[in-house]
Amino acid sequence: MLITDSRDKLRQFQLSYRLIFAGAVVAAFLFIANILLTTSFVRSQVSTLEMNKLRSENAFLANKFEELKGRVSKISDIYGELVEKEIVIRNIFNLPEISLDERQLGIGGPENPPSDISNTVLLASSTESRVEGMLRLARFEKEKYEEVYNALSDKKSLLDHTPSILPTRGYFSRGFGMKVDPFTGNQQFHSGVDIANRTGTPVYASADGAVQFAGFSAGGLGNLIEIDHGYGYISRYGHLSKIKVVSGQNVTRGTLIGYIGSTGYSTGPHLHYEVMKNDRQVNPMDFIVDFR
Numbered sequence: 531m532l533i534t535d536s537r538d539k540l541r542q543f544q545l546s547y548r549l550i551f552a553g554a555v556v557a558a559f560l561f562i563a564n565i566l567l568t569t570s571f572v573r574s575q576v577s578t579l580e581m582n583k584l585r586s587e588n589a590f591l592a593n594k595f596e597e598l599k600g601r602v603s604k605i606s607d608i609y610g611e612l613v614e615k616e617i618v619i620r621n622i623f624n625l626p627e628i629s630l631d632e633r634q635l636g637i638g639g640p641e642n643p644p645s646d647i648s649n650t651v652l653l654a655s656s657t658e659s660r661v662e663g664m665l666r667l668a669r670f671e672k673e674k675y676e677e678v679y680n681a682l683s684d685k686k687s688l689l690d691h692t693p694s695i696l697p698t699r700g701y702f703s704r705g706f707g708m709k710v711d712p713f714t715g716n717q718q719f720h721s722g723v724d725i726a727n728r729t730g731t732p733v734y735a736s737a738d739g740a741v742q743f744a745g746f747s748a749g750g751l752g753n754l755i756e757i758d759h760g761y762g763y764i765s766r767y768g769h770l771s772k773i774k775v776v777s778g779q780n781v782t783r784g785t786l787i788g789y790i791g792s793t794g795y796s797t798g799p800h801l802h803y804e805v806m807k808n809d810r811q812v813n814p815m816d817f818i819v820d821f822r
């Protein structure tokens with residue numbers, strides 16, 4: 531009896547031990563399964579949220595790029611107007627034209643994005659390349675405007691230094707070229723124009739330059755002023771009663787330099803006005819643009 535009893539007890543004990551063990555295994559399994567399921571659910575929820583956020587961001591960016599594309603087109607239109615103005619300025623001032631080929635250089639070739647990318651990326655990359663192209667064109671055009679500016683500055687400087695106004699008022703008593711000499715009565719080359727007026731009538735520089743001679747000339751022109759204008763131009767003012775400048779002095783067009791007189795080889799008060807271009811006497815009247 532004792533033996534069987536203790537065997538039964540042992541068996542009962544073994545049975546309950548197995549049950550507990552199995553229960554623990556099942557519990558552990560359920561616990562782990564629960565954790566796994568929960569994690570994957572949370573993960574999928576998060577990725578859905580993330581996905582929605584990315585989608586709306588993507589739509590926003592696509593929209594922005596579409597707007598940018600429109601703005602780049604407007605910049606391109608304004609650029610076109612600038613180019614037209616530049617061409618007009620070049621035509622007005624006889625500046626060399628820029629060939630169409632040279633203008634096209636700034637635009638650049640078409641790029642080839644990979645075929646498997648989304649529309650937004652495609653839009654982004656084409657917008658970027660248009661912006662790049664506009665930048666290149668803008669730099670090109672800036673260079674061209676600098677060219678025009680420099681060319682016009684040179685032209686302005688040339689105009690400022692070209693004898694182009696009458697240096698005094700009066701009556702044209704003798705023109706340029708072969709004329710009758712009032713002293714000898716013979717035909718003789720007259721190297722300038724004579725403008726007769728009362729002694730003391732003011733005489734002005736006909737352009738910007740530097741006085742290279744101011745004094746009495748033994749050559750017959752009496753009190754004489756010579757102005758070197760650069761660009762090959764020299765102007766001379768003879769028979770003056772008074773000289774108001776000194777050698778080396780800079781003058782601008784309209785500077786008072788002296789007064790009409792009758793010094794030197796002269797029959798009466800007048801200004802002998804001469805213009806030389808590249809060491810040759812030219813007709814001053816060919817340069818007068820202002821007959822005030």
Ligand SMILES: [Zn+2]
Binds near residue numbers: 704722723801803
């Ligand atoms: Zn003369």
